[in-house]
Amino acid sequence: MIKIKDLTYYYPETSRPALENINLTINEGDFVLIVGPSGCGKSTILRAINGLIPNFYGGKIKGEVLVKNKNIKDISKKELFKTVGFIFQDPEKQSVYNTIEREIAFGMENLNMDITRMKKNIAEVSNLFNLDFIKEKSINNISGGERQKVEIASVVAMDPEVILLDEPTSQLDPISADEILNAINKLNKDMGKTIILVEQRLDKSFDMADKILIMQNGRITNEIGKDEINIYIDKINFLPKVSIIFKEAGFKAVPLNIKEAKKIIANKNVPNKRDSNIKSFKDEILKVEDLYFEYSPNRPILKNINFNLHKGEVLGIMGHNGAGKTTLSKILVGLIKKFKGKIILNGKEIERLNDVERVKSIGYLAQNPTLYFGRDTVFDEVSYSLRNIGDFDREKLIELLKKFDLYGIMDKNPRDLSGGQKQRLAIACTVVTKPDILILDEPTRGIDIYHKIEIGNFIKEYASLGKSVIIITHDSDFVGDFCDSTMIMHQGEIVAHGKTLDILYDAIYYSPQISRIFKDKIKVVNSKEGIEILKRITNY
DSSP: OEEEEEEEEEOTTOSSOSEEEEEEEEOTTOEEEEEOSTTSSHHHHHHHHTTHHHHTTOOEEEEEEEETTEEGGGSOHHHHHHHEEEEOSOGGGTOOOSBHHHHHHHHHHHTTOOHHHHHHHHHHHHHHTTOGGGTTSBGGGSOHHHHHHHHHHHHHTTOOSEEEEESTTTTOOHHHHHHHHHHHHHHHHTTOOEEEEEOSOHHHHHHHOSEEEEEETTEEEEEEEGGGGGGSTTTOOOOOHHHHHHHHTTOSSOOSSHHHHHHHHTTSOOOSOOOOOOOOOOOEEEEEEEEEEEEETTEEEEEEEEEEEETTOEEEEEEOTTSSHHHHHHHHHTSOOOOEEEEEETTEEGGGSOHHHHHHHEEEEOSOGGGGOOSSSHHHHHHHHHHHTTOOOHHHHHHHHHHTTOGGGTTSOGGGSOHHHHHHHHHHHHHTTOOSEEEEESTTTTOOHHHHHHHHHHHHHHHTTTOEEEEEOSOHHHHHHHOSEEEEEETTEEEEEEEHHHHHTTOSSSOOHHHHHTTTTOOOOOHHHHHHHHHHHOOO
């Protein structure tokens, strides 16, 4: 179905290849998973297969890409789009229409598909991706995760033979992510579609794939089947969370899912006590009382919201797509000003703060990192805020760039970065002014597992200075590892709020991987603590 021969590619004005000497064969019906660190070339391979490089991005290319034994250069755009469908990393880049059904129909219209078939396909993909309950809404009035599902549906509706997916679950809550991955698996197993998936959320996709490609610095370093994982275990760093936990605990054969993990410890003596590392906090910095908000009359988005945030506290906010999490953050930072209730920041009602005071007090990372970029280089982007407040210090700025692994790319244009690199840059832009409260909306979106740990460590370090952090995320493992307290929202209300250990350990779908491994044996949500428990209960 796909054959790549000796492919090397340079983006415009770069001296380092984004892809180097790629040779790859993908057969009809294969499910291929591509993993590796941010910026290693995963997305670029997808762009090569659907002709975006060099046709759209420009640059220098050598080698061949063949689709169904025809060189991609000799295939018409219409024929290529009929064969290869592409879901982008950022759903915002893929939207054309404001209404959901028109958006799903757009690709089919471009293929000149007959109206009867179009209607049938819209109905089928709406059912497949659970979109019927939002199909009357405007694209601009649905959550980022819902928008992502719409864009996936719009490509599947075109019925291509090959479907390329660039981090399709990055903005989805755990339930929606499972729905998407199950639908993708169904497209492969039941309908014979060839699937090429780039994904950082590996816990389920690893188990689905027939073949796993591991990339580093623009090259494919390993090409393995999932049944060969334990043969290469010492050479593979990008694994499902459960596999990494067992690998770091010293196991030579690692599980790929929770079912396998539970079998391994089924007959082990697990201690029923654990050392408590739970912090307590005294000094309140933010108080929210009886918050209510609606976009349209009698359709509340937020209702009866009450909570406190303390100095030094890291609060994780979780909930399904559309639960009101992002709306709450926009109210806190002043992007939405008309609401009912009270918000008190450092003892002062938030409406009484001017914009400068609020910006200094609360830093905000929105879901879409590209909203932050207007300068020509990474260095200029991060230094922009500091120059505005007259606090530019080159040495401190360089230190921050190194902390977020941006130093080596500080002269690149922000829009030329990978999704994970853009996300790290946006976080750096947000924290550079050192606000009292940092609100990060989906900070781990598109981030590989190792950069994720670095970001989490930075957040804990930031909180140790007496700063407060609110993390809006669908990443239960990240919350379990780095958040002191957790709030779960549902349909605009807080349904649970307390210490992370108490909230997540016995959660059904929001529990971290480590909690599921030790379910009913010991109460734990933190991966490091779980690894230490595994080390104690097993002799190697």
